[in-house]
Amino acid sequence: xxxxxxxxxxxxxxxxxxxxxxxxxxxxxxxxxxxxxxxxxxxxxxxxxxxxxxxxxxxxxxxxxxxxxxxxxxxxxxxxxxxxxxxxxxxxxxxxxxxxxxxxxxxxxxxxxxxxxxxxxxxxxxxxxxxxxxxxxxxxxxxxxxxxxxxxxxxxxxxxxxxxxxxxxxxxxxxxxxxxxxxxxxxxxxxxxxxxxxxxxxxxxxxxxxxxxxxxxxxxxxxxxxxxxxxxxxxxxxxxxxxxxxxxxxxxxxxxxxxxxxxxxxxxxxxxxxxxxxxxxxxx
Amino acid sequence: xxxxxxxxxxxxxxxxxxxxxxxxxxxxxxxxxxxxxxxxxxxxxxxxxxxxxxxxxxxxxxxxxxxxxxxxxxxxxxxxxxxxxxxxxxxxxxxxxxxxxxxxxxxxxxxxxxxxxxxxxxxxxxxxxxxxxxxxxxxxxxxxxxxxxxxxxxxxxxxxxxxxxxxxxxxxxxxxxxxxxxxxxxxxxxxxxxxxxxxxxxxxxxxxxxxxxxxxxxxxxxxxxxxxxxxxxxxxxxxxxxxxxxxxxxxxxxxxxxxxxxxxxxxxxxxxxxxxxxxxxxxxxxxxxxxxxxxxxxxxxxxxxxxxxxxxxxxxxxxxxxxxxxxxxxxxxxxxxxxxxxxxxxxxxxxxxxxxxxxxxxxxxxxxxxxxxxxxxxxxxxxxxxx
Numbered sequence: 001x002x003x004x005x006x007x008x009x010x011x012x013x014x015x016x017x018x019x020x021x022x023x024x025x026x027x028x029x030x031x032x033x034x035x036x037x038x039x040x041x042x043x044x045x046x047x048x049x050x051x052x053x054x055x056x057x058x059x060x061x062x063x064x065x066x067x068x069x070x071x072x073x074x075x076x077x078x079x080x081x082x083x084x085x086x087x088x089x090x091x092x093x094x095x096x097x098x099x100x101x102x103x104x105x106x107x108x109x110x111x112x113x114x115x116x117x118x119x120x121x122x123x124x125x126x127x128x129x130x131x132x133x134x135x136x137x138x139x140x141x142x143x144x145x146x147x148x149x150x151x152x153x154x155x156x157x158x159x160x161x162x163x164x165x166x167x168x169x170x171x172x173x174x175x176x177x178x179x180x181x182x183x184x185x186x187x188x189x190x191x192x193x194x195x196x197x198x199x200x201x202x203x204x205x206x207x208x209x210x211x212x213x214x215x216x217x218x219x220x221x222x223x224x225x226x227x228x229x230x231x232x233x234x235x236x237x238x239x240x241x242x243x244x245x246x247x248x249x250x251x252x253x254x255x256x257x258x259x260x261x262x263x264x265x266x267x268x269x270x271x272x273x274x275x276x277x278x279x280x281x282x283x284x
Numbered sequence: 285x286x287x288x289x290x291x292x293x294x295x296x297x298x299x300x301x302x303x304x305x306x307x308x309x310x311x312x313x314x315x316x317x318x319x320x321x322x323x324x325x326x327x328x329x330x331x332x333x334x335x336x337x338x339x340x341x342x343x344x345x346x347x348x349x350x351x352x353x354x355x356x357x358x359x360x361x362x363x364x365x366x367x368x369x370x371x372x373x374x375x376x377x378x379x380x381x382x383x384x385x386x387x388x389x390x391x392x393x394x395x396x397x398x399x400x401x402x403x404x405x406x407x408x409x410x411x412x413x414x415x416x417x418x419x420x421x422x423x424x425x426x427x428x429x430x431x432x433x434x435x436x437x438x439x440x441x442x443x444x445x446x447x448x449x450x451x452x453x454x455x456x457x458x459x460x461x462x463x464x465x466x467x468x469x470x471x472x473x474x475x476x477x478x479x480x481x482x483x484x485x486x487x488x489x490x491x492x493x494x495x496x497x498x499x500x501x502x503x504x505x506x507x508x509x510x511x512x513x514x515x516x517x518x519x520x521x522x523x524x525x526x527x528x529x530x531x532x533x534x535x536x537x538x539x540x541x542x543x544x545x546x547x548x549x550x551x552x553x554x555x556x557x558x559x560x561x562x563x564x565x566x567x568x569x570x571x572x573x574x575x576x577x578x579x580x581x582x583x584x585x586x587x588x589x590x591x592x593x594x595x596x597x598x599x600x601x602x603x604x605x606x607x608x609x610x611x612x613x614x615x616x617x618x619x620x621x622x623x624x625x626x627x628x629x630x631x632x633x634x635x636x637x638x639x640x641x642x643x644x645x646x647x648x649x650x651x652x653x654x655x656x657x658x659x660x661x662x663x664x665x666x667x668x669x670x671x
Contacts, residue, residue: 058516108518116516122509124637133506136499137518143527146498147491155499198518 008035010072011202011234012057012112017066018090019049019056019258020080025089026052028258029066034202039228039235041249043269045278049258050238051117054206058114059104064088067096070110070202075102108137113200115191117207117238123180127171127190130179131162134197162197168230169193169223185216189223196231203227205237209244217241221248246270254278288643297642309478316477323478325591326583327469327546330485333582334539336566337489337575338532344573344637345496346528347508348426349434353536353563355441358555359417360410360537361544362448365463366456367406368545371395373465377458384455400471407484407541414537417444418530426525441560449552462551466544481542488535493575495531504528569626571633576640581633593618 012034019027026049034040042050055061056076057068064084068076077100080088102110122130135158141151149155166172169189174182179190188208195203208224209217221244228235239245245252246266254262254269256278262269269275289297312319312326335353342348371391374383383391394402425436447453449460457463469480495501503524506514515521544550562585570581593615600607626634638644 060512060516103520104515105518105520108516114516116513120510120513120516122506122513124509125505129502129505133502133514133519134517136503136506139499141499143495143500146500147495149494149498151499158499194517 008037010034011036011038011070012236013069014053014057015067015069016090016092016095017053017056017068018064019052019061020064020084020088020090023087023089025258027056027063027255029090029092030253030255030258030260032253032260032263034234034236036234037228037232038250039224039237039248041245041252042236042238042255043240043245043252044255047257048255050255051206052258053255054114054204054238057107058112058204059102059107062101065090065093065096070107070112073110074098074100075107075110076100105137108198108200111199111201112204113195113198113202114204115188115195115206115208117210119184119187119191121179121187121191121194123178125179126175127166127177127179127182128162128175130190130194131165131197132158134194135162137198165193165197168227184211185220188212188220192223192227196227200231200233202234202236205235205239207238207240209239209241212241214243217244220244224248288641294642305482306479309482313475313478321591324546325587326478327481328543328590329583329586330481331539331542331546332563332566332586333579334485334488334542335536335563336570336578336582337492338535338539339563339567340570340572340575340578341492341496341504341535342528342532343567344571344578345501345508346504346525347511348525348528349430350437350529350532351434351557351560351564352421352437352441352533354555354557354559355437355444356414356418356533356536357540357543357559358441358444358448358552359414360407360540361550361555362457362463363410363413363537364403364406364541365466365544365550367391367394367409368399368403368467369463369465370467377464378455380461381454381459383458387456399467403467403480403545407538410541411534411537414540415530415534418533419526422526422529426522426529438557438560441555441557445552445555448555457552460552462549463544464549466548466550468545468548481546484538484542488538489575489579492531492535496575500524500527565623567633569623569633571635571637573637574633574635574639577633577635580635580640584634588622589615589619 010033012032014030014032017027017030018025028049030053032040032042042053044050052061056063059076063076063078065079065088066077067074077096077098079096079099080093081099085093122133125133139146139151139154139158141154145151163172163175166175169192171182171186171190171193174186179187182190192203192205192208205224209220212220224235224237225248227233249266252262252264252266252269253260254272254275261274261278262272264272288294312323316323335357339350339353342350366387369377369391371388374388374391394405397405421437421440425433425440428436448457451459453459469477471480496504503514503519506517506519507521507524511521540555547554566581566585567578569585570577570579596610596615596618597612598610600610630636
């Protein structure tokens with residue numbers, strides 16, 4: 001594994017990533033790497049700061065301290081500033097000097113797509129439109145050309161690709177349905193299809209199996225494997241379903257109260273004492 | 285699958301309707317002594333429909349609740365008004381302070397243009413000035429959400445009105461005296477009083493519809509539905525909100541310019557907040573998120589307010605008994621009650637967020653009567669022209 005890793009490109013790397021809200025440290029010195037073609041899971045008990053870590057990576061929040069690199073380029077970097085200087089509880093406050101903040105849409109353009117823990121579809125729009133909209137980020141035509149419909153070829157390509165994506169996720173027969181009317185599992189699939197429409201290289205899945213029954217979870221596991229191969233993706237996901245996590249991940253990061261407590265292959269994590277303690281509590 | 289006619293059928297029906305409307309307008313123009321009231325109400329209706337559709341672009345399609353319409357209409361009206369007053373009337377209009385020399389000589393150079401070209405240029409100029417203002421105001425204001433945005437834009441509209449009426453601008457806007465002698469709709473042969481506003485409205489609304497159907501329109505809708513998800517899908521929130529705000533303001537100002545030509549004389553008091561409310565009312569009645577709804581709403585509200593309900597304003601005596609309540613102003617009471625009824629029974633406006641469809645329109649009577657039979661258990665849907 002280690003030898004393999006050395007040859008592979010690092011897609012995503014966080015260095016001392018810290019996110020502090022007031023006095024609460026949600027993510028504490030998270031240093032993680034995701035290699036090309038891997039499926040990496042981020043697990044931890046509720047409130048461990050997993051989604052916050054995702055939000056920092058995708059630009060929703062600016063980190064308090066630390067750095068995020070994507071394909072080697074810095075997409076976020078910050079050090080405690082202003083009021084945070086006194087409040088900051090971590091170390092390495094002077095390790096980073098630049099302030100680099102990219103907006104979520106700029107990070108999406110760098111080929112990172114995500115789904116949300118609580119599904120965020122464009123509810124009143126059709127299944128087809130949901131996927132079509134995600135193609136907008138790669139649109140070449142300007143407003144005037146688009147408004148006068150002079151980019152017919154581009155529009156046609158976008159529509160074809162959207163249909164193709166829907167076919168892959170198995171929702172093409174529901175293309176005209178209002179997305180909010182879909183059953184829960186299908187909404188999750190649609191959200192993944194929509195994320196794929198932005199043509200990502202790195203896909204961040206925030207609890208893709210939340211609310212699914214065991215059978216649906218198994219289907220999802222196969223599905224994630226399929227799209228990973230088909231679209232040559234690297235996948236970084238948050239998940240609670242241990243069957244899914246253990247069955248599909250190449251490596252797992254475990255965090256608790258924002259701090260990274262373990263990293264390793266599924267087999268290593270299953271036998272890690274710190275992880276067991278975090279989930280089950282320490283025996284007195 | 286949605287039931288609908290084939291594309292060709294719809295196209296033929298639309299073309300027929302357009303030709304029909306054209307000839308109706310053409311015929312009506314020739315009968316202006318007989319149908320003066322109808323013509324002026326139609327003019328006002330179509331002018332407000334442009335403003336309503338532009339507001340819908342912002343509120344219904346981008347999810348930005350702005351109340352700056354009156355301000356942008358004022359900009360459009362004043363720019364159009366100032367540019368189109370005939371040069372020989374300038375001195376009599378600006379009789380108190382006179383017009384600034386630079387502006388006057390600029391108007392003299394423009395006077396060589398034939399009047400329809402001048403009017404078109406003036407309308408576009410009004411739109412552009414409003415768009416520039418929208419671009420500048422949008423930078424701070426569009427970072428606000430929902431009600432805060434509404435209040436900020438409302439404030440902006442009031443500032444515009446106050447600035448226009450301020451004595452410092454006497455030589456340009458004629459301050460609080462207003463602008464008179466604005467030429468009306470005229471193609472030169474006494475024609476055009478309906479064809480001009482309807483033609484401009486057709487162009488403006490057509491452009492907005494094209495924009496909404498483009499990829500940018502879909503991006504606007506995504507922002508309306510869920511801005512966090514939209515941003516995560518790579519749609520730059522600020523850029524797209526700004527775009528929608530600027531385009532909406534451009535067309536709102538064109539509507540304001542037409543309003544100036546309709547009223548022939550304008551003053552800043554005509555662009556108070558009440559004008560914004562009128563447009564908001566049309567948008568809500570027609571259906572937030574429905575272009576055709578806004579157009580239907582504009583005509584319905586204008587017709588009801590200015591014409592159909594006039595009856596309630598004239599005191600009536602039958603057999604020596606004066607009918608109570610019928611007096612000046614009662615019309616507005618009835619109007620308000622009707623509005624409440626519409627909002628109660630058509631909660632999402634007349635068309636909801638669907639668009640007019642020929643199928644829905646032509647089969648509406650049969651569905652309406654079917655609905656009343658107890659046999660069909662399916663509950664009827666809200667809109668009149670729903671699909």
